[in-house]
Amino acid sequence: MSLKSVFKSAFFIKCIFVIFLSLLLFISSISYKHTRSLSESSGFLILSSKIQFQLENVLFMLQEAETGQRGFIITHDTVFLRPYKTAQQKIYIAYLKLKSLSVDNRQNHNLDTLMQLVNLRFELMDYSLKIAAGKTDEKILDGNLLRGEKVMNKIRVFINKMYDLEISNFKERQNKYKNEDSFLPISIFLFMIFSLVVLIYSYFKIMKDLWSLKKFNSELLVIHESMKHSEIIGEFGISIWDLETKKLQYSDNLFRLLGSLPQSFEPTIENYLKFVHPDDRTTLTVGAEKLFSENKVTRSFYRILRADGGVRYFMSQGEFISDGSSKLHIGVIKDLTELQLSKMELEEKNHELKQSIVELESFNRVASHDLQEPLRKIQTFISLISEKDKIHISDAGKQYLSKIESSANRMRILIDDLLMFSRTNKSQNVFEKTDLNLLLGNALQMLSQNIEEKNAVIHSSQLPALNVIDFQIKQLFINIIGNALKYCKPGIPPEININCDQLPIDDNPVFITNTFKKYYKISISDNGIGFDQEFSEKIFILFNRLHQIDEYPGSGIGLAICKKIVENHKGFIIAEGKPGIGATFTVFLPA
Amino acid sequence: MQQEPIQILLAEDDEDDRLFFKKAFNDIKIKTNVRFVNDGVELMNHLTQSSSQLPHILFLDLNMPRKNGLECLVEIKRMTHLKHIAIAIYSTSSSDKDIEETFVQGANIYIKKPSDFTVLKQILEEVVKVNWQYQTSGLNRDTYLLSL
The missing domain is CATH 3.30.450.20 (PAS domain)
Structure with missing residues (x-):
């Protein structure tokens, strides 16, 4: 799980939270309103019943007062006036209560009218009591009582009217709330359901995120742990x-x-x-x-x-x-300590190597100049003696002189070849694309005198142009062809064949380990004395010779030089020989 | 062949080599006048003296005390009145480095000192003949190495 989607999901959860919160606020406000109207409607109910009670109370007190008045008129006992007085007070208290309870305008107005009627009734009753106390005309008393009775009926009718009005008022309010009441619970329920769905969805979403976070976390832990270890290893x-x-x-x-x-x-x-x-x-x-x-x-x-x-x-x-x-x-x-130490060691070795190369070069200098100098003089003096003073020397002396001469010649060959071998060093040489046909031509020209003397026949096929050190390859040709000319069968003119093939990549000989490189195979074969196959590797070793010096002169360095040249070119050289039939030298050079 | 003797100068510190050189020119049929100087300093003194006759061919050993052959070669080729002199390097060394360097600096022939008196005579005769027949500038790299 990528970091981005984690952040995205966090945003989603925030949104859900906000939506949920607003829903909750909405539902609670609706519920609050609903409970408020409920309590209001029950308040109205209580109010209505209180008003009804007080109205009945008024009627009851009036009847109490009437009973007291009647008892006084009949008995003239003042004891009956006591309930009459308390009823008057209680009606006044009930009036005040009704005044405070009545919110309705119409009812308020009715209340005032009611109180006028009640006051009128009490006036009439007072008057009746006065008449009764004064022992006056019975007819006046009866007339007054009758009027009182009429007012009383009026009051009863009026109270009933107020009573009905209160009931109808109450019913009206009740109906109003009933409408709201039936609608509200359903909407709240729906909202609750919706919120629940959102909540459940959010729960699963959060759980999913939590799970992927957990996975992410454990992956991080693994990375952290492997980082620690790789720090130690690396x-x-x-x-x-x-x-x-x-x-x-x-x-x-x-x-x-x-x-x-x-x-x-x-x-x-x-x-x-x-x-x-x-x-x-x-x-x-x-x-x-x-x-x-x-x-x-x-x-x-x-x-x-x-x-x-x-x-x-x-x-x-x-x-x-x-x-x-x-x-x-x-x-x-x-x-980098280990690396640095080995680097420093390598640098030191490199320095030593450079030192020894410089020493080797100065040795070359010594060999090429200082060692050759006295030898050259010996040879020149010998040639001077044999040219100018031969006649004065005895036969034995002449023989010794020729021995000295051949020894000096042999020393010259040795020095020259050794020099050549030590110079066959690739580090100073430049590889250049060179036509091998040209180099072979140069080599044959160098050997021309020898070829002519031996009546040799040389056949060569077309050679490629390769990246080589030109004078080394020329030397290679000179050495191999020179050998073929040297080790020829006496009396038979040497025949040398030079062939060249490009090897297919998958057909390299076993000793070529780099199988992905293309090689040219150049073979030089002769019809000379050949050699025993068991010496095929030995002949490339420095100073190794197969023949006596007087038979075939040589330093034993020539083929060692050939091997070194081929190795400088990252190639291979092999020799095959059959005594009395001939020898074949095969050179593999990378294309 | 010619009337005037060819002026030959050899700068060589080795006494034996001077001897071989002298003997060889004695045997050659061409009329020459051979003179010697023992080292580079002596050579430069000789060439810059107005009284001395300039040689036709200068044979120059490379390995000499005080001032070596290469230094002399560079100096000579820098001087307008000397740079036309044909110069043959005459050295024991056969190293590519020496041959290349002297050729670049303007030497005309490179002779590796032979170890046979007869060969020495042949080479010197050839050099003198060649020099007589060609202009010095006509020599190319192939004729440059007369002996190796």
């Missing part, structure tokens, strides 16, 4: 530098490379520089300055002095990376 450490907070972190292995325990000191540049060899501190700080001034990442090589006194060779290299919020410098510090 002998490198890592530093992470937050350029915003200036905080530096070192990996455990970096501490180990410095010869310290992991996280044993605070990772700061100052602390790190303490480990750096004093002579190398400037190179490191200059590198660091360059890093900041030019934003250019540099490689620094420097030495580290471990606490135990050991010197290690380090290389630091780093890169800036930014992960959006912060810019980091990641540094890789590699311990």
